[in-house]
Amino acid sequence: xxxxxxxxxxxxxxxxxxxxxxxxxxxxxxxxxxxxxxxxxxxxxxxxxxxxxxxxxxxxxxxxxxxxxxxxxxxxxxxxxxxxxxxxxxxxxxxxxxxxxxxxxxxxxxxxxxxxxxxxxxxxxxxxxxxxxxxxxxxxxxxxxxxxxxxxxxxxxxxxxxxxxxxxxxxxxxxxxxxxxxxxxxxxxxxxxxxxxxxxxxxxxxxxxxxxxxxxxxxxxxxxxxxxxxxxx
Amino acid sequence: xxxxxxxxxxxxxxxxxxxxxxxxxxxxxxxxxxxxxxxxxxxxxxxxxxxxxxxxxxxxxxxxxxxxxxxxxxxxxxxxxxxxxxxxxxx
Numbered sequence: 001x002x003x004x005x006x007x008x009x010x011x012x013x014x015x016x017x018x019x020x021x022x023x024x025x026x027x028x029x030x031x032x033x034x035x036x037x038x039x040x041x042x043x044x045x046x047x048x049x050x051x052x053x054x055x056x057x058x059x060x061x062x063x064x065x066x067x068x069x070x071x072x073x074x075x076x077x078x079x080x081x082x083x084x085x086x087x088x089x090x091x092x093x094x095x096x097x098x099x100x101x102x103x104x105x106x107x108x109x110x111x112x113x114x115x116x117x118x119x120x121x122x123x124x125x126x127x128x129x130x131x132x133x134x135x136x137x138x139x140x141x142x143x144x145x146x147x148x149x150x151x152x153x154x155x156x157x158x159x160x161x162x163x164x165x166x167x168x169x170x171x172x173x174x175x176x177x178x179x180x181x182x183x184x185x186x187x188x189x190x191x192x193x194x195x196x197x198x199x200x201x202x203x204x205x206x207x208x209x210x211x212x213x214x215x216x217x218x219x220x221x222x223x224x225x226x227x228x229x230x231x232x233x
Numbered sequence: 234x235x236x237x238x239x240x241x242x243x244x245x246x247x248x249x250x251x252x253x254x255x256x257x258x259x260x261x262x263x264x265x266x267x268x269x270x271x272x273x274x275x276x277x278x279x280x281x282x283x284x285x286x287x288x289x290x291x292x293x294x295x296x297x298x299x300x301x302x303x304x305x306x307x308x309x310x311x312x313x314x315x316x317x318x319x320x321x322x323x324x
């Protein structure tokens with residue numbers, strides 16, 4: 001649910017010369033808000049690192065440790081260099097999903113441009129990793145097992161790789177946008193029939209959806225990078 | 234039939250059919266996952282991860298339908314063309 005807070009007006013004026021629509025301005029504004037919030041929290045957590053963690057440092061350590069464990073579980077030791085990329089994506093998507101549960105805030109992931117940007121980052125990362133690890137032999141990933149089927153397999157693989165971006169984008173966008181729409185409809189219905197708590201069950205559902213979608217995005221990013229790390233069949 | 238009615242029918246039935254198939258698919262996946270966990274509770278962590286990936290893959294089909302329905306309802310590119318064509322047909 002979008003609420004015209006004061007700093008949004010400032011952003012609208014700032015982005016006016018670029019001719020960006022209102023919905024995109026909200027997404028950009030809240031993306032920057034989340035970036036700043038994450039920066040401040042990580043600075044506060046690492047300002048005075050202690051041997052025995054306390055307070056905020058403890059909290060952040062649990063999160064970072066959990067993500068690292070997941071990466072080593074599903075990618076092995078080879079996946080450790082990709083920890084910064086995957087953890088950044090996961091934290092950003094999780095926080096931007098959850099911010100939509102606060103009334104008046106708009107989750108940037110409910111705009112298709114934000115999710116497409118995240119998906120394109122994953123897409124580029126997989127191919128950069130593939131070319132770096134295998135060099136020219138990365139072509140074999142697209143050729144299939146039998147050489148005379150290669151022309152056919154090549155196009156199928158290319159379509160498969162492109163559809164990954166589409167599915168990553170649309171899954172996150174559709175879930176968050178659908179959740180926002182349901183909340184909006186329930187708010188209006190609740191206002192009409194004097195039921196102020198009508199959207200509450202949907203918000204509970206929203207917590208679940210936010211965590212699962214962030215987890216799924218992270219998991220799929222890990223699997224795609226793992227796929228290009230492996231030797232071709 | 235008016236263009237608006239057609240859009241509503243298409244969006245409603247489209248989402249219903251999409252949810253039907255996705256529901257069956259996810260039910261099958263979850264039933265097998267529960268069976269696997271009850272046979273071998275030690276592997277529940279791994280089964281859970283794989284099940285979640287599968288569910289996300291199946292769910293994206295319903296999400297595609299949802300996106301198409303949203304396009305039909307809110308961002309229909311042919312709304313004006315179709316209305317003009319309908320007017321011609323009615324005349």
